[in-house]
Structures are given as structure tokens and as C-alpha cells.
Amino acid sequence: MPKVIILGQEEIEVEAGANLLRVIQQHGYDRALPATCDGRCTCSTCAVRVLKGGDEVKPCEKDLLKDKIEKNWRLSCQVLVEQDIEVEVPGYEVAEALEIEPGLLADILDYCAEHLPLAHIRSGQRITLKRLRDLRRRVHALVEGGGDPPDFEILRDLLVYLLDRDLVKEIPSRHPFTERTVEMMVQVFEKRIPAPLEEREEILTYPYYLYVVFALFFFLLGGLSIYALFVDAPLEQAATPTFTPNPEKAPWYFLGIQELLAISPNLGGFLNSIALGGVILPGLLVFFWMAIPYIEHRLEFWRSDRSQPPGRRLRERPVTVALFTLTVFLFVALIIVGTYFRGPNWEFVLPWR
Ligand code: FES
Numbered sequence: 001m002p003k004v005i006i007l008g009q010e011e012i013e014v015e016a017g018a019n020l021l022r023v024i025q026q027h028g029y030d031r032a033l034p035a036t037c038d039g040r041c042t043c044s045t046c047a048v049r050v051l052k053g054g055d056e057v058k059p060c061e062k063d064l065l066k067d068k069i070e071k072n073w074r075l076s077c078q079v080l081v082e083q084d085i086e087v088e089v090p091g092y093e094v095a096e097a098l099e100i101e102p103g104l105l106a107d108i109l110d111y112c113a114e115h116l117p118l119a120h121i122r123s124g125q126r127i128t129l130k131r132l133r134d135l136r137r138r139v140h141a142l143v144e145g146g147g148d149p150p151d152f153e154i155l156r157d158l159l160v161y162l163l164d165r166d167l168v169k170e171i172p173s174r175h176p177f178t179e180r181t182v183e184m185m186v187q188v189f190e191k192r193i194p195a196p197l198e199e200r201e202e203i204l205t206y207p208y209y210l211y212v213v214f215a216l217f218f219f220l221l222g223g224l225s226i227y228a229l230f231v232d233a234p235l236e237q238a239a240t241p242t243f244t245p246n247p248e249k250a251p252w253y254f255l256g257i258q259e260l261l262a263i264s265p266n267l268g269g270f271l272n273s274i275a276l277g278g279v280i281l282p283g284l285l286v287f288f289w290m291a292i293p294y295i296e297h298r299l300e301f302w303r304s305d306r307s308q309p310p311g312r313r314l315r316e317r318p319v320t321v322a323l324f325t326l327t328v329f330l331f332v333a334l335i336i337v338g339t340y341f342r343g344p345n346w347e348f349v350l351p352w353r
Pocket residue numbers: 035036037038039040041042043044045046075076077078
């Protein structure tokens with residue numbers, strides 16, 4: 001009798017010539033196959049992927065499935081089972097099967113721990129018994145929806161080793177599976193192996209980003225220290241308490257604040273020009289910068305899909321980029337004015353005069 005192998009689920013023996021849709025329905029695998037036309041080949045809601053076996057494709061299937069036919073999709077109501085046939089039924093893909101049957105992977109890992117020469121298996125990391133036990137624990141945690149993800153690279157390498165040496169059929173398990181199931185697992189794990197660091201779009205701040213920041217920090221510190229040993233700083237003569245130069249200018253990075261102080265009005269009381277220009281306005285500026293992302297969230301009403309964060313380009317974040325750039329320019333303008341356009345008594349002068 002031919003068999004219908006529902007990938008990652010079970011093998012069902014059927015009478016030769018049985019209708020595939022009926023087999024799927026009788027065994028309860030039709031939750032994602034409404035089959036609304038009930039086999040009249042007009043709805044295409046009974047489509048499954050036939051990975052092995054299957055009879056000739058009917059013309060109405062070609063009409064309804066179009067180029068999906070090339071990817072091995074068939075309308076199950078049109079398939080008669082004359083020989084063994086392996087199908088992947090929507091709603092029961094192997095990725096999901098793994099989640100339904102974590103025991104299967106645990107059985108495979110137990111077999112590997114007991115029978116494989118772990119030290120000889122080629123993988124990105126050394127495979128040890130301790131690691132296998134950790135993998136087993138993590139696989140269970142993954143299925144229960146928590147914990148750290150297992151090392152998918154090791155899982156893939158173990159399964160590839162089993163496949164290469166034709167060992168899959170030796171694995172004892174209560175859960176029905178075939179070599180094809182294991183191949184599909186390899187594909188599932190392959191997709192979950194994190195890309196090498198340089199190809200990833202997002203990386204974790206710790207450790208990757210912090211390593212770079214600390215490396216740069218120490219590189220810069222070392223470079224400046226060595227530079228300071230050989231080159232003297234361009235200092236002016238030592239300050240004399242009895243002589244104050246006119247104008248007395250702060251270092252360039254504080255000149256923006258000094259300029260702000262000079263132009264701030266004196267509103268009296270707590271709001272004198274020193275408090276305003278030296279504390280209140282710069283403080284408000286910093287709070288404003290911190291508030292920009294929240295303001296942006298309110299203002300970006302034109303974005304149709306606000307569930308995804310926008311990118312960093314001007315086109316994607318016009319409000320944020322414009323506000324930030326504007327305030328930075330204003331601050332730089334204050335520094336330029338303070339540096340080049342202020343003379344004795346902090347009077348406005350033209351630098352070329
Ligand atoms: S049940 Fe409608 S096409 Fe198969």
C-alpha cells in the first residue's frame with residue numbers, strides 16, 4: 001500500500017488511488033486547507049507542496065496555481081495516491097512541527113550524544129557533551145517561548161553529519177520523521193544561523209558595539225598621549241591675576257555659551273542674563289534634543305506604517321533631522337560669532353577690520 005508522508009508529522013498508509021485531500025482531511029491536517037469548492041478544482045484552497053511522488057498535473061491545476069506549479073505546489077483534491085508521496089501541508093511546515101514535537105529534536109540530540117564521535121564533527125565550535133546538554137535545554141526553552149536561542153550552527157552541523165553518514169534511520173524516536181524531515185530541519189536552522197557580524201543589519205550594543213567604542217577610546221588615548229610626549233601644547237603665557245585681557249574669551253567649545261550669555265536679556269531676579277544664558281537656555285536646549293524623538297513620534301502622522309521605526313535618512317525622519325540640524329547650526333553660529341566677531345568689551349567687530 002502506498003504511503004502519504006505528511007512532512008514532519010506522520011506516515012499514513014492508504015489504498016492505492018486514494019484522494020490526497022480526503023486523506024489529509026480524514027487525519028485532521030486540513031486546518032489551513034478550507035477546500036471551499038470541495039474538489040471541483042475552482043478554489044485552489046486545498047494547495048499543498050508535493051516534495052516526492054504524485055501523479056500527473058491536471059490542466060485545471062495549471063490554471064489555478066500558475067507558476068506555483070514549478071515550486072511543486074499541487075491541488076490536493078486533484079492528486080491520486082498511486083505511490084509513496086511526501087507532502088508539506090500549510091499549517092504543518094517543519095518549522096512548526098519542531099515546535100509541536102520538541103521531543104523529536106531532543107531524541108536526535110540524545111542519539112548524537114550517545115553515538116557520534118563529537119570531537120570529530122566539523123563545526124564552527126567544538127562540540128562537547130556539555131554543549132549538547134545545553135542545546136537540549138535551550139531547544140526546550142525555545143519551544144516554551146523563552147530562554148536564549150540554541151546554537152543553530154551546531155544543530156545544523158550535527159544533522160548534516162547524520163545525513164551524510166546515512167544515520168537518520170538509526171535514530172529511535174516516538175515521533176514519526178523521515179530523512180526529508182531532517183533535511184528540512186537543516187534548512188530551518190540554516191536560516192536561523194546569525195549572519196557574520198559584518199553582514200548584519202542590527203547588532204547588539206554589548207558586546208559588539210562596546211568593544212569597538214572601547215578599542216577606539218584606548219587607541220585615541222594612546223595616540224594623544226604619545227603625541228603629547230613629543231609636541232608641546234600651544235599655550236599662551238601663564239595667567240596673571242592682576243591682568244585680565246580684553247576681551248577674555250572662553251575656550252572655543254564654551255564660546256557658544258559665552259555668546260549666549262552676552263546676548264541674553266536681563267529679565268530681573270532669577271531670570272538675569274547670567275542664569276538665562278549660562279543655565280536655563282542651554283539646559284532647555286539639551287532637554288529639547290532629548291525630547292526630539294518623542295516629538296517626532298507625535299508629528300509623524302504622514303507615515304502610513306508607524307509600527308516600524310523610521311530609518312536615519314532625512315527623507316525618513318525630516319522632523320528630527322531638521323530640528324536637530326537647525327539647533328546645531330544655531331549653536332555653531334554662536335561659537336563663530338564669539339570667536340571672530342567679538343572684540344574689546346565684547347563689542348561686535350568685523351574680523352577683517
Ligand atoms: S478543493 Fe477547491 S480546488 Fe481543491
